[in-house]
Amino acid sequence: MQIGLDHADQLIARGRAAADELGLRAVFAVLDTGANMVAFARMDRAWLASSELAVAKARTSVKFQAPSEALNAPLQLGQPVAHFDHLNDGLLLMGGGLPILDDEDRLIGGIGVSGGTPEQDAEIARAALS
């Protein structure tokens, strides 16, 4: 199953309302399970950089079937730095991306939000999926 356009539009509408409440101008991207774009919306006067960041967060959530920050391991002295978000396909291990699941908890897509702090973006993403 793949997320449909009407569903994606609903998620973005809820996300926009949540961003408005926080006084933020955000960008939203919804991808299907193949990490291909279904819907995208950039609020007026959002940072241009947020466009790529939103897509990268959505892509990360789809590709790991997890929140975009879940794979970001804390730094540990004496341990190698484990990071892989620099790879070409544009992962981003910061809050604001969430997998989208159907009623039986199967992946149908992912949403990415960028416009505030990672914590604010994650809050907006949760509001979009609530």
Next chain:
Amino acid sequence: MQIGLDHADQLIARGRAAADELGLRAVFAVLDTGANMVAFARMDRAWLASSELAVAKARTSVKFQAPSEALNAPLQLGQPVAHFDHLNDGLLLMGGGLPILDDEDRLIGGIGVSGGTPEQDAEIARAALS
């Protein structure tokens, strides 16, 4: 002046209605005058290829401030093929892209449609802007 997100959403809504009437599943992209994405929508079961084609048509319309097919010279024997749409930033000289103008005919963005023939896509783009 730049096209706003609400305006872009209205254009896409009208375009979707026109595609539905033609029985087509299309992809829509709206870019601002900087050729950066404002809104995007892929109708369910549209060709995946249409995503990039729609963006390329919108980009072409913004960058030339003209319909996307306007720069595509007819093939003439004894003449070189004049094409430049293979450049890295992804122009596409086929119907389906239109510049978006304000009431005083100033460029505020561009729309690209892909899902049918170039003629159908151009018809849908005109319907979106009507």
Next chain:
Amino acid sequence: MQIGLDHADQLIARGRAAADELGLRAVFAVLDTGANMVAFARMDRAWLASSELAVAKARTSVKFQAPSEALNAPLQLGQPVAHFDHLNDGLLLMGGGLPILDDEDRLIGGIGVSGGTPEQDAEIARAALS
């Protein structure tokens, strides 16, 4: 529905047998409906170039839900040249790519073959799916 790895391996095995019969060294790529790679095989001493060509043909078949050569319009004098296979995501409008359908004719993926002429590649792709 997405094509599974075992199914993809079977298609490639049949394709390799067909290439062997023709005395060709081919490359095979199988993608899912999101145009993401499921399986890949490069026969010994195949052209290195065939790797990218096989992937591009498979991608084209998935993205247009059609044989990779289907969208390649014949040149017509007095008409613009209609081409779009130069876009960044690597389409290739030459024979050798086929969509993979399930028993109800729904897309589950695509296969791309490169190693001989486009006609030979298309023959091998048909043999793989037969």
Next chain:
Amino acid sequence: MQIGLDHADQLIARGRAAADELGLRAVFAVLDTGANMVAFARMDRAWLASSELAVAKARTSVKFQAPSEALNAPLQLGQPVAHFDHLNDGLLLMGGGLPILDDEDRLIGGIGVSGGTPEQDAEIARAALS
């Protein structure tokens, strides 16, 4: 000498068996000494992200003729972070990549595995080469 396709398929088959035993869904990539892909397999429902990670690990092993984690220096306070895996060609300094050697310990290719923790991926890669 370069690894052949039959050899690559055997390595992947052994790796798949090892992943099955661990209850993991992994992606496998085998590259030749030119860091070009020979074979690739994505197990059903593996993370999509694992595809690029597996290729990057195999590439790292080929390019350094060493396990993919060998060049990853532990983090030390007062020392600069020594990392270079963000370069465009996609290195990844995490466990799961191994060079493939012939009977005389000469490099013939590299294998990359992704699907679990770096330690699990390294275990699966060792099983594939055992």
